[in-house]
Amino acid sequence: MKTYTASITVTLRRAILDVQGKAVEHALHSLHMPALGSVRIGKHIEVEVQAPDTDTANDLVMDACKKLLTNPVMEDFHIALVEKAAGVPA
Template structure:
């Protein structure tokens, strides 16, 4: 079995209104950061995975994203895997 470190970046799909991002953008503009725009806020999820192969690790994380971590109806997600030390 191999150990992997995974990073999942979850972003709201284009066209979906980002209420949190808009709120932060308004706060930035009120705080004299007027050169920043189009703020969009997503999630950055890190985890460790134990799997036979990189393919198996990817499949497990993809299934976990679909089932629990992301909301595929309104969010896109991107998975990055790195092999780490053997347990």
């Protein structure tokens, strides 16, 4: 069994107006940073996974995302998995 750290990024679906992102974008522009735009605000979730391999770990996290961690009606998500090196304290 290996231990992985999954970093899950959750954002509102593109079709849904991200009002938080818009408000922050306006704030950036009022701070004279016109080069910055298309701000999107989401959530970052980290979770440790015990699994024999990356594919299994990915499947487990995917299942958790679909069941609980995200709502597919309004959110998209992205999973990044990193295997924790053996013997290195967390």
